[in-house]
Amino acid sequence: MMKAQTPRSVTRTLAPTPFHDRLAELNFLNSWRGWNGFLSAEVFECSEKEYFAIRNQATLMDISPMCKYRICGPDATRIVNRLIVRDIRKVKVGRVAYAMWCDEEGMTIDDGTIFRLGEDEYLLLCAKHMYLWLHECAWGFDAAITDETEALCALSLQGPTAFSVLKAAGLEGAASMKPFDTREIEPGLRISRTGYTGDLGYELFTAPENAHSLWDRLWSAGRQWGICPTGMEALNLARLETGFLAPGVDFQPVHLALRRGRGRTPFELGFGRLVDFDKGHFNGRRALLEHKARGPRYHLVRLDIEGKEPAANAYVYHNGSKVVGHVTSAAWSPTAKRNIAFAELEAPYGGAVRDGLFAEIFIYKEGAWLKRNKKAKVVDEPFYRNARARQTPPNAF
Amino acid sequence: MAGEGSKFDVVIIGAGHNGLAAAATLGKKGKRVLVLERSGAIGGLATSYEISDGLPISRHAHLAYNLNPTVIAELGLSGKLSMRPLATIMLSDDARHVEIDGETIRFADGSAHPDGEAYKEIRNRIKKFAGLLAPLALRSPPDPGGGLSLAGAGEAMPLAALALKLRLMGKKDMRDFLRIVLSNIYDLALDDLPDGPLAGNLAADAVWGAWAGPRSPGTVFSLMYRYGCGGAPLLPQGGMGAVAGAFAAAARQAGAEIRTGVSARRVLIANDAVTGIETDKGEKISAGAVMSSAGAVQSMMLAGAEHFDVEAVRRIRNVRSKGMTAKVNILLKRAPDIPGLSKEQMAGRLIAAPTAIYVERAFTQAKYGEMPAAPIIEAVIPTLADGGDRHAVSAIVHYIPRNLKGGWDDAARARLTGLTIDTLARYWPDLRDNVERVDAFSPADIENETAAPGGHWHHAELSIDQLLTVRPVNQLSRYAFAVRGFYLCGASAHPGGDVSGAAGRNSALQLLNDGVLA
Numbered sequence: 001m002m003k004a005q006t007p008r009s010v011t012r013t014l015a016p017t018p019f020h021d022r023l024a025e026l027n028f029l030n031s032w033r034g035w036n037g038f039l040s041a042e043v044f045e046c047s048e049k050e051y052f053a054i055r056n057q058a059t060l061m062d063i064s065p066m067c068k069y070r071i072c073g074p075d076a077t078r079i080v081n082r083l084i085v086r087d088i089r090k091v092k093v094g095r096v097a098y099a100m101w102c103d104e105e106g107m108t109i110d111d112g113t114i115f116r117l118g119e120d121e122y123l124l125l126c127a128k129h130m131y132l133w134l135h136e137c138a139w140g141f142d143a144a145i146t147d148e149t150e151a152l153c154a155l156s157l158q159g160p161t162a163f164s165v166l167k168a169a170g171l172e173g174a175a176s177m178k179p180f181d182t183r184e185i186e187p188g189l190r191i192s193r194t195g196y197t198g199d200l201g202y203e204l205f206t207a208p209e210n211a212h213s214l215w216d217r218l219w220s221a222g223r224q225w226g227i228c229p230t231g232m233e234a235l236n237l238a239r240l241e242t243g244f245l246a247p248g249v250d251f252q253p254v255h256l257a258l259r260r261g262r263g264r265t266p267f268e269l270g271f272g273r274l275v276d277f278d279k280g281h282f283n284g285r286r287a288l289l290e291h292k293a294r295g296p297r298y299h300l301v302r303l304d305i306e307g308k309e310p311a312a313n314a315y316v317y318h319n320g321s322k323v324v325g326h327v328t329s330a331a332w333s334p335t336a337k338r339n340i341a342f343a344e345l346e347a348p349y350g351g352a353v354r355d356g357l358f359a360e361i362f363i364y365k366e367g368a369w370l371k372r373n374k375k376a377k378v379v380d381e382p383f384y385r386n387a388r389a390r391q392t393p394p395n396a397f
Numbered sequence: 398m399a400g401e402g403s404k405f406d407v408v409i410i411g412a413g414h415n416g417l418a419a420a421a422t423l424g425k426k427g428k429r430v431l432v433l434e435r436s437g438a439i440g441g442l443a444t445s446y447e448i449s450d451g452l453p454i455s456r457h458a459h460l461a462y463n464l465n466p467t468v469i470a471e472l473g474l475s476g477k478l479s480m481r482p483l484a485t486i487m488l489s490d491d492a493r494h495v496e497i498d499g500e501t502i503r504f505a506d507g508s509a510h511p512d513g514e515a516y517k518e519i520r521n522r523i524k525k526f527a528g529l530l531a532p533l534a535l536r537s538p539p540d541p542g543g544g545l546s547l548a549g550a551g552e553a554m555p556l557a558a559l560a561l562k563l564r565l566m567g568k569k570d571m572r573d574f575l576r577i578v579l580s581n582i583y584d585l586a587l588d589d590l591p592d593g594p595l596a597g598n599l600a601a602d603a604v605w606g607a608w609a610g611p612r613s614p615g616t617v618f619s620l621m622y623r624y625g626c627g628g629a630p631l632l633p634q635g636g637m638g639a640v641a642g643a644f645a646a647a648a649r650q651a652g653a654e655i656r657t658g659v660s661a662r663r664v665l666i667a668n669d670a671v672t673g674i675e676t677d678k679g680e681k682i683s684a685g686a687v688m689s690s691a692g693a694v695q696s697m698m699l700a701g702a703e704h705f706d707v708e709a710v711r712r713i714r715n716v717r718s719k720g721m722t723a724k725v726n727i728l729l730k731r732a733p734d735i736p737g738l739s740k741e742q743m744a745g746r747l748i749a750a751p752t753a754i755y756v757e758r759a760f761t762q763a764k765y766g767e768m769p770a771a772p773i774i775e776a777v778i779p780t781l782a783d784g785g786d787r788h789a790v791s792a793i794v795h796y797i798p799r800n801l802k803g804g805w806d807d808a809a810r811a812r813l814t815g816l817t818i819d820t821l822a823r824y825w826p827d828l829r830d831n832v833e834r835v836d837a838f839s840p841a842d843i844e845n846e847t848a849a850p851g852g853h854w855h856h857a858e859l860s861i862d863q864l865l866t867v868r869p870v871n872q873l874s875r876y877a878f879a880v881r882g883f884y885l886c887g888a889s890a891h892p893g894g895d896v897s898g899a900a901g902r903n904s905a906l907q908l909l910n911d912g913v914l915a
């Protein structure tokens with residue numbers, strides 16, 4: 001006889017980060033999304049408010065779900081240089097570098113930032129899980145690779161008053177830090193002058209047991225400087241204005257692609273200047289040399305589109321008839337007052353051919369879809385740039 | 398070296414017969430070649446030594462069945478090789494041995510074998526297909542990245558030609574080929590044969606050197622590989638060392654210099670191109686290209702893993718090369734006496750593999766790291782044909798795992814010796830007290846002596862996943878080994894091992910073709 005069995009369900013939940021209690025108190029919309037298996041706030045109250053706080057006040061965002069790997073040992077520099085396309089030897093201790101890395105075919109796996117903590121010690125921050133890949137890179141080399149994603153929690157403090165908040169919190173030592181500097185500002189508290197917003201900003205790293213005290217310290221110091229929690233939605237607009245790519249949105253990380261031909265080289269993503277062919281072999285170097293010689297197949301470009309309707313998911317046409325690409329990210333930029341987008345175009349469009357481009361925008365109005373063909377202009381500079389973001393020591397606001 | 402200027406165009410690592418074939422091929426094209434060999438003698442897995450005064454015997458490889466006729470012709474070796482064809486004797490413990498001599502299949506006593514025709518039908522079918530595949534062994538594998546370019550189409554020619562030939566065979570044969578090429582020899586043989594010595598013959602000849610049993614997929618292909626040049630076993634006079642000696646003579650005649658007792662320590666590289674080599678003695682020798690007949694991993698490490706893409710390193714370090722074959726040479730006190738065999742028959746190729754299931758059982762034990770209860774053996778008594786009164790047995794003992802549980806030591810080697818004698822004594826009882834001395838070489842010994850990875854016959858398992866465009870690994874199958882001017886030229890490269898010369902010769906031609914030395 002069969003015994004009745006209660007089906008056992010598998011509970012799959014997103015893990016709270018060490019800051020979760022603090023975030024939850026502030027998340028009036030109770031709006032969360034998953035990020036690398038963690039609960040991450042989408043919006044706290046109003047994403048416009050959060051966005052304007054990034055540009056005008058100070059904001060605090062929990063970036064603990066970022067993947068964090070420590071690479072430490074005699075061959076650490078060789079491993080990092082084997083991984084990434086730029087030359088890490090040119091990055092001094094105490095500095096942070098933006099980096100991309102590729103597979104053997106020169107296709108971008110991911111991008112991220114690398115903190116040079118010491119001669120032979122690095123911290124790699126990136127969006128996707130890279131633990132196995134780092135081990136593959138390190139085969140035959142002498143260094144320890146540890147996944148510190150959960151051992152370190154992190155907050156991003158961004159906005160024109162970010163330094164004032166630090167100062168009020170007793171961290172005025174950060175005054176002398178230039179963009180991309182990093183240091184251990186207090187025992188157990190690392191800070192870097194980095195961020196994803198294009199504004200003045202810092203990122204702070206500490207052990208999970210210090211999470212609440214760090215949050216409280218910055219939060220109370222930030223009161224007088226208009227501190228505001230931000231979620232992913234506001235950040236996404238800020239990063240687009242500044243010209244930061246979102247992996248999985250603006251390009252397909254090649255390890256997560258099943259179809260052939262979906263990978264893109266750093267040249268095609270507009271980051272050819274990062275590729276340093278003179279530093280010795282690195283992963284994908286030979287393939288990238290060939291790609292460089294042959295020229296890019298695609299151009300990921302910034303578009304300034306006429307009108308105000310965001311061109312999300314739009315096809316891009318040349319001379320009204322030929323589809324030459326598509327928009328990957330789009331928004332109305334409240335600060336630049338321009339209708340901006342990233343778009344991937346097939347070469348030569350976006351490269352040698354930059355005129356005659358149109359975005360086909362669909363707008364939903366009162367129960368009907370309207371189609372608008374809007375002129376799109378390729379622009380080279382970021383849509384948003386602010387001198388205060390680079391000034392050292394930073395101004396109070 | 399600074400100031401000296403390059404004395405050599407190419408340095409070749411390893412004076413196995415493939416390194417020597419590469420050297421001779423390049424020398425004939427006017428290239429200045431230096432061959433470095435770590436051991437004191439040339440030949441690698443193809444050497445001879447004296448088991449007793451004036452009695453040479455093959456140390457490892459002992460029969461030539463896959464020497465490539467094109468290589469022989471190109472290097473002018475035919476007059477320099479003295480080899481005797483051998484009949485194959487499938488030993489049976491009831492002394493009803495079976496003799497296979499070309500198209501003649503019979504019991505050793507001369508009586509007809511009832512399954513002779515069925516056996517020939519299977520064997521000749523496989524031989525026919527092997528003949529179609531044979532031209533592939535002399536070409537670099539097609540470039541999978543060649544795409545649709547004209548050059549790419551040229552690369553695919555050998556495959557296109559193969560496809561055409563298959564079609565010309567007719568629908569029935571083509572279907573048959575496609576049906577069996579990836580299948581296992583056990584099923585194929587036993588479809589048409591009762592299990593016995595003839596099935597045992599097909600099973601054994603499909604697996605020598607392999608980490609595979611007759612029931613493993615791909616063993617029909619490995620039999621085709623063995624039959625690629627006809628498959629008739631030839632016994633080289635003076636042992637296999639004489640064959641390597643002929644390759645060495647051809648290399649020297651073509652102007653190559655061969656230095657023994659010198660190991661390559663490091664391949665020197667600048668700007669992603671080979672500049673020369675550093676020896677274990679610290680000497681730096683500059684050259685425009687370096688070819689390596691060491692295994693794939695070993696070659697990679699000579700250049701340094703940092704010069705290989707991460708994916709390539711992963712593939713290379715996962716190349717399967719678990720040795721399964723031992724060599725046992727036995728000096729006899731007196732002339733052998735095997736019941737049921739004439740003196741001529743005793744001089745043949747004696748195989749202990751009485752049934753296909755026997756072969757499979759031996760593999761089953763060996764694959765778990767155990768010494769099998771009964772291994773398969775290919776033995777020859779080369780001295781019988783020479784007419785002297787001193788005799789020795791050269792025995793390849795298969796399914797002796799490199800990764801033996803408990804590891805290889807003197808006691809394990811003594812077990813190997815005992816097992817070999819016990820196995821042969823089933824058919825040859827008199828052997829037990831006819832043994833004067835035994836030299837047993839475990840796969841670990843072979844690895845130590847020759848640096849062959851895992852002591853493996855082919856340096857890298859010759860299986861479907863390590864063939865043609867994926868030998869030794871995907872993306873690196875055309876001899877060029879990541880760094881400009883660095884080439885693989887040994888058994889781990891296409892088409893694989895055996896004393897054949899194809900890998901070395903092909904690699905040399907590919908190097909010339911790539912224009913690296915220009």
Ligand SMILES: Cc1cc2nc3c(=O)[nH]c(=O)nc-3n(C[C@H](O)[C@H](O)[C@H](O)COP(=O)(O)OP(=O)(O)OC[C@H]3O[C@@H](n4cnc5c(N)ncnc54)[C@H](O)[C@@H]3O)c2cc1C
Binds near residue numbers: 412441457723843895
């Ligand atoms: C036990 C056994 C029995 C076999 N029997 C047969 C047989 O009967 N018939 C047959 O056709 N095949 C047989 N084979 C297979 C055949 O012997 C090999 O496939 C073939 O000889 C390989 O030739 P090669 O030149 O590619 O490599 P090898 O013969 O292994 O030569 C490689 C050479 O490179 C040298 N080397 C390695 N590293 C360095 C370095 N860093 N510096 C300098 N030199 C280096 C090694 O010392 C070696 O001499 C047998 C194999 C084994 C293991």
